[in-house]
Amino acid sequence: MDYVVEMVGIRKEFPGIVANDDITIRLKKGEIHALLGENGAGKSTLMSILFGMYQPDRGVIKVHGKEVRITNPNVANKLGIGMVHQHFKLVEPFTVTENIILGSETRKFYFGLDVKSAAKRVEELSKQYGLNVDPYAKIEDISVGMQQRVEILKMLYRDAEVLIFDEPTAVLTPQEIEDLQGIMRNLVNEGKSIILITHKLKEIKAVANRCTVIRRGKTIGTVEVADTSREAMAEMMVGRSVSFKVDKQEGRPGNAVLEIQSLTVKNSKKVDAVKSFSLNLHAGEIVGIAGVDGNGQSELVEAITGLLPIESGTVSLNGKALNGLSVRQRNESGISHIPEDRQKRGLVLDYTIEENLILEVYNRPPYSKNGLLKPEAIRKHAEHIIQSFDVRSGTGGRSIVRSMSGGNQQKAIIGREVERDPDLLIAVQPTRGLDVGSIEYIHRRLIEQRDKGKAVLLISLELDEVLNLSDRIAVINNGELVGIVNTSETNERELGLMMAGYQKEEAPHE
Numbered sequence: 001m002d003y004v005v006e007m008v009g010i011r012k013e014f015p016g017i018v019a020n021d022d023i024t025i026r027l028k029k030g031e032i033h034a035l036l037g038e039n040g041a042g043k044s045t046l047m048s049i050l051f052g053m054y055q056p057d058r059g060v061i062k063v064h065g066k067e068v069r070i071t072n073p074n075v076a077n078k079l080g081i082g083m084v085h086q087h088f089k090l091v092e093p094f095t096v097t098e099n100i101i102l103g104s105e106t107r108k109f110y111f112g113l114d115v116k117s118a119a120k121r122v123e124e125l126s127k128q129y130g131l132n133v134d135p136y137a138k139i140e141d142i143s144v145g146m147q148q149r150v151e152i153l154k155m156l157y158r159d160a161e162v163l164i165f166d167e168p169t170a171v172l173t174p175q176e177i178e179d180l181q182g183i184m185r186n187l188v189n190e191g192k193s194i195i196l197i198t199h200k201l202k203e204i205k206a207v208a209n210r211c212t213v214i215r216r217g218k219t220i221g222t223v224e225v226a227d228t229s230r231e232a233m234a235e236m237m238v239g240r241s242v243s244f245k246v247d248k249q250e251g252r253p254g255n256a257v258l259e260i261q262s263l264t265v266k267n268s269k270k271v272d273a274v275k276s277f278s279l280n281l282h283a284g285e286i287v288g289i290a291g292v293d294g295n296g297q298s299e300l301v302e303a304i305t306g307l308l309p310i311e312s313g314t315v316s317l318n319g320k321a322l323n324g325l326s327v328r329q330r331n332e333s334g335i336s337h338i339p340e341d342r343q344k345r346g347l348v349l350d351y352t353i354e355e356n357l358i359l360e361v362y363n364r365p366p367y368s369k370n371g372l373l374k375p376e377a378i379r380k381h382a383e384h385i386i387q388s389f390d391v392r393s394g395t396g397g398r399s400i401v402r403s404m405s406g407g408n409q410q411k412a413i414i415g416r417e418v419e420r421d422p423d424l425l426i427a428v429q430p431t432r433g434l435d436v437g438s439i440e441y442i443h444r445r446l447i448e449q450r451d452k453g454k455a456v457l458l459i460s461l462e463l464d465e466v467l468n469l470s471d472r473i474a475v476i477n478n479g480e481l482v483g484i485v486n487t488s489e490t491n492e493r494e495l496g497l498m499m500a501g502y503q504k505e506e507a508p509h510e
């Protein structure tokens with residue numbers, strides 16, 4: 001059999017944890033091979049080994065049947081292995097071409113040579129693989145989806161034969177996801193081979209040929225995707241059956257907790273991003289905000305939480321206006337916030353889990369007294385959250401958050417915010433990057449909050465998630481409220497049209 005890459009019996013240990021125990025994965029030429037595993041199962045570690053960022057403690061890597069030692073990413077590049085990281089590594093004020101040649105032809109680049117011929121090659125590659133990228137566009141002016149294509153081009157420019165995609169759709173809109181899937185098909189049709197790390201079983205079904213499932217650092221098996229159901233893959237991954245439907249009773253909404261009246265908010269470029277937006281959210285209900293990314297959702301949340309000023313209108317919590325209050329005052333009056341960007345806004349990456357879990361409460365008992373922190377109480381608090389939210393890491397509460405897997409970072413934030421027992425919980429993309437087992441659990445916890453009489457504002461780009469969890473759905477388009485619908489009386493199609501700006505009753509017929 002013609003394998004492009006084989007990783008056999010790979011082991012990698014970190015202090016306190018065996019991240020890869022005994023993993024074997026074999027990549028055929030011209031296939032899309034999904035790598036599926038729970039949060040913290042060891043996927044990123046395995047791919048970092050293949051990309052030369054870590055050395056395995058044990059195991060063999062072969063490229064085209066020949067054993068290799070990949071001591072750093074340059075060696076990986078030379079062997080034809082490239083990686084599209086989750087967080088892009090692009091220089092914003094530079095053009096597409098400049099970014100692509102940066103590093104590989106730095107000398108020529110500095111002397112102003114050959115940028116033109118590089119741009120020509122970029123254009124050819126872009127055409128060949130259907131990427132549609134303008135070689136002269138500046139990175140800061142192009143969409144996230146386009147930036148990802150630049151990362152792909154970077155690999156193609158270096159003649160990568162094996163392309164590793166690390167959760168590539170986490171940051172993309174549904175349309176961009178479809179486009180990316182087309183691009184991946186083009187890539188394999190042209191002879192490339194792809195390893196795709198993803199938690200989305202739908203995507204695996206849509207594009208992958210085979211799927212290797214790992215659990216707690218061990219290979220569980222490799223399956224043909226066409227012959228395997230989503231449920232079967234999920235079960236292999238978590239070791240029990242997973243429900244994709246959310247069980248919930250009819251909500252029993254009480255008094256208004258959050259009242260937003262004619263709210264207008266400017267974004268960082270001083271343009272109106274939220275326009276005269278009004279919405280009431282009651283105790284005991286989940287209201288989902290549906291909208292295409294970038295239609296004012298972030299600014300709406302930032303105005304409620306105090307991260308952006310309110311231009312006009314009012315926001316009140318339990319009948320008390322929040323306008324003018326600081327972020328801390330708002331937190332203390334009963335708002336919890338699971339932020340969109342966990343690394344920038346949710347965590348201090350170089351602090352331990354214990355420290356991150358008291359970021360909002362460190363200044364009060366039992367976590368501190370007379371200005372002194374109380375380590376025992378802090379530890380107990382962390383242990384409780386780690387246990388109930390299944391936050392996995394090497395050394396428990398003492399682990400530095402930067403070393404934790406992305407999904408476990410997210411679970412830590414959700415645990416922290418839910419445990420504060422707020423009146424209003426604002427959850428922005430709460431399950432981004434989580435495995436299906438954790439998603440099921442987090443969804444249950446959000447519904448539990450609602451059933452305890454809390455108000456939950458859910459902002460998610462996953463329409464399935466909005467439909468599964470919300471009692472009512474408010475659709476936002478271009479910063480304006482298009483309409484509010486009861487979830488039981490709507491469907492994906494209607495929401496899609498409203499997200500495009502049609503009022504409920506004006507929606508065109510099929």
Ligand SMILES: Nc1ncnc2c1ncn2[C@@H]1O[C@H](COP(=O)(O)OP(=O)(O)OP(=O)(O)O)[C@@H](O)[C@H]1O
Pocket residue numbers: 014015017018019037038039040041042043044045046392393394403404405406407408433
């Ligand atoms: N540099 C490191 N130092 C210490 N522990 C680490 C390091 N990198 C990873 N780990 C630990 O190894 C385990 C595997 O992490 P890894 O990031 O490979 O998981 P993953 O399957 O990619 O998870 P996710 O789906 O959440 O991204 C985790 O428990 C993580 O905390």
